[in-house]
Amino acid sequence: MESILTINNLTKKFGSLIAVNNLSFTIKKGNVYGILGPNGSGKSTTLGIVLNVVNKTEGNFSWFDGNTSTHDALKKVGAIIERPNFYPYMTAEQNLKLVCKIKGVDYGKITEKLEIVGLLERKDSKFKTYSLGMKQRLAIASALLNDPEILILDEPTNGLDPQGIHQIREIIKQIAAQGTTILLASHLLDEVEKVCSHVVVLRKGVKLYSGRVDEMISSHGFFELKCNNQEALVEVLESSNMFGNIKVTGDLVTAFLNEPMKSDDFNKFLFDKGIVLTHLVQRKESLEEQFLKLTDNQKN
Structure with missing residues (x-):
């Protein structure tokens, strides 16, 4: 071109x-x-x-x-x-x-x-x-x-x-x-x-x-999660290479994906590990989130 x-x-x-x-x-x-x-x-x-x-x-x-x-x-x-x-x-x-x-x-x-x-x-x-x-x-x-x-x-x-x-x-x-x-x-x-x-x-x-x-903005996105046993949820997420950054804010867990995954497959994956979710939302990162991630990585 x-x-x-x-x-x-x-x-x-x-x-x-x-x-x-x-x-x-x-x-x-x-x-x-x-x-x-x-x-x-x-x-x-x-x-x-x-x-x-x-x-x-x-x-x-x-x-x-x-x-x-x-x-x-x-x-x-x-x-x-x-x-x-x-x-x-x-x-x-x-x-x-x-x-x-x-x-x-x-x-x-x-x-x-x-x-x-x-x-x-x-x-x-x-x-x-x-x-x-x-x-x-x-x-x-x-x-x-x-x-x-x-x-x-x-x-x-x-x-x-x-x-x-x-x-x-x-x-x-x-x-x-x-x-x-x-x-x-x-x-x-x-x-x-x-x-x-x-x-x-x-x-x-x-x-x-x-x-x-x-x-x-073509990251694989992330899941927003809640369950009654947050500690066990975080442990499962952190032990899997399917997920990158895991963020905990109050009762909400955000799991960033390293690879594509459908929400129903993800739900089954956790259920098989004995974890029942009370909240599951799949999202893509916006340009704003990517921009903030870029600028947050830079020193002031």
Whole structure:
């Protein structure tokens, strides 16, 4: 699969602070990538470096085939890394015409892009009358005017209400379905899990995980258990290599699986060992649980 962006051993220092620490990952064409991490993890700095607005300290990155200069590559990139900045007393259409002039794009693209973000009926409304969600959607339309090969979004749903968040996420999915590669930075696990195919997890500038979202959450899951003889239950679980971590919280026992197992087979296994369960729930780990597990393993 064709590479869009390759990052190798990228480091950025602000004095004694290391914002990005020896970061490497590759973005392939046609996928939706999320850079996930809490505030201060280096997400925005990484995007700033590849967009030539922040100077790197060490390492390198290359666009497309590696022989394209960053200046030329950015002509094929759409990006929103700050709050939408349009003229408040101009209409949406007038603002986008201005962007077309700057980018050297035909005005004919405006209707198409406004339709994608659901603002065509409001094209003659002044920007100052737009809600925050509408402003963000107009910014996405603006970033799409040059038909970019990759769309880069920094915290695209930040500050929006639930309806605005849903609208932005649906637009991102729609754009991705048309074949545009997307890279978005987010501190929201829910956002990455619902929108992205791939994720890079950062903490304090260090990469903790890079790969497919479904592979990150493809653990065999766990059972939540209760019984009248908790001690015997824990002893059986700990003596079997079918289970990894066993966690006891009050009267609830959580047993993480090392291999796939159906709940009825598990129940029979315990019954044959003389243990009768009063509570049995099988669950899969969410991205949030995987993320917490990753970050808990890191020293502060």
